Amino acid sequence: MQIKDSVAVITGGASGLGEATARHLLAAGGKVALFDLDAERGEKLAGELGGNAVFCQVDVTEEEQVAAGVGAAMDAFGSISVAVNCAGVGVPFKVLGKDGPMDMAKWIWTIKINLIGTMQVIRLAAEQMAHNQPNADGERGVVINTASIAAFEGQVGQSAYAASKAGVAGMTLPLAREFASLGIRVLTIAPGLFLTPMLLALPEKVQESLGQSVPFPSRLGKPEEYASLAGEIIENPMLNGETLRLDGALRMAPR
DSSP states (O other): SSTTOOOEEEETSSSHHHHHHHHHHHTTTTTEEEESSOHHHHHHHHHHTTTTTOOOOOOETTHHHHHHHHHHHHHHHSOOOOOOOOOOOOOOSEEEETEEEHHHHHHHHHHHIIIIHHHHHHHHHHHHHHOOOOTOOOOOEEEEOOOOHHHHHHOOOOHHHHHHHHHHHHHHTHHHHHHHHTTEHHHHEEEEBOOOOHTSSOOHHHHHHHTTTSSSSSBBOHHHHHHHHHHHHHOTHHHHHHHEEETOOOOOOOO
């Protein structure tokens, strides 16, 4: 599928990996609908990006809001051919802390945003993709999800985050198989340590130390590198049903 003239729904689109992906797709001639909770930042970014970008305030855990966002994207551009799920949270906490067992609501909250929120967008975006006219390869759409290498090497305090991201990775192949007859590909990117708002909030020395733990290149990943891979996924029709690590050969330690 060509990025040019494609329409992408991007969750978490107002910052970090989502913003970088939006900029990359726009630069290649695509159109984007930015889904995010941060209305002030989202509206400002959409205004900066111009007429081929719209902002929709969306909580991905709320079916009605996702449906409204998909509807707004359809109204603005007439179709949806790409969905990129970048919205997520990663607050660490232990199951057994000094005050006893964790509050189960925190665990459920992480799963609800990272895993259930991803599926909310997939199912409603794919519904629209299924109506697209297929290209020469019979392709109608592409879904790109975001997991994490924590899905495979979750650290202490990451039980909820690792479980949610493992769920995203785990549903990639079944969805790709299910959507194959519709001409919709499904892939997942599993980033390592990236310069997202979460890591940017850490002291600079901590960021440098984390970057040095990456075998090569020994630095934190750049959101533009995630965006570049998302672009390659869209345009390479043989990529399907796989979770791609984007981590500089990093393997996470227990702590």
